[in-house]
Amino acid sequence: MALTPQLVSSGSDADQRYAKFDERKRKRMESNRESAKRSRMKKQQRLEELSSETTQLQNQNSICHDKIESVERNYRAIDAENNVLRAQLAELTERLNSLNSLTQFWADATGFPVDIPEIPDTLLEPWQLPCPIQPITASDMFQF
Numbered sequence: 001m002a003l004t005p006q007l008v009s010s011g012s013d014a015d016q017r018y019a020k021f022d023e024r025k026r027k028r029m030e031s032n033r034e035s036a037k038r039s040r041m042k043k044q045q046r047l048e049e050l051s052s053e054t055t056q057l058q059n060q061n062s063i064c065h066d067k068i069e070s071v072e073r074n075y076r077a078i079d080a081e082n083n084v085l086r087a088q089l090a091e092l093t094e095r096l097n098s099l100n101s102l103t104q105f106w107a108d109a110t111g112f113p114v115d116i117p118e119i120p121d122t123l124l125e126p127w128q129l130p131c132p133i134q135p136i137t138a139s140d141m142f143q144f
Contacts, residue, residue: 093119 084115100116 096119102118103114103116106112107116
């Protein structure tokens with residue numbers, strides 16, 4: 001049985017090939033595990049970065065929301081004050097017209113000439129008052 005050593009020798013070659021194949025497969029699997037681990041770590045790191053950025057943006061959004069609410073409150077207060085001032089202007093204009101009428105009636109009755117000036121249009125239309133136009137910048141709106 002001279003064939004037996006050859007069979008043993010070829011069996012040994014097959015075992016070596018299988019061993020090399022198994023070793024390559026084991027190394028590849030280990031490499032894949034390491035790669036997957038790195039990928040999971042990168043993904044986790046990116047998730048943490050995005051979570052941190054989300055928190056930061058939510059904080060900035062909250063600050064902006066608070067500033068907008070404050071500006072809106074200031075606007076409403078100023079608008080209410082302007083409405084009061086407009087009503088006062090209308091009342092004072094009416095009083096002035098009444099006083100001018102009485103003064104003219106008195107002047108006509110006594111014969112004394114009285115110079116009654118006309119009410120300037122700027123008092124009747126206050127939005128046309130001659131005043132310097134000052135631009136309002138966005139940064140001015142948020143400084144209280």
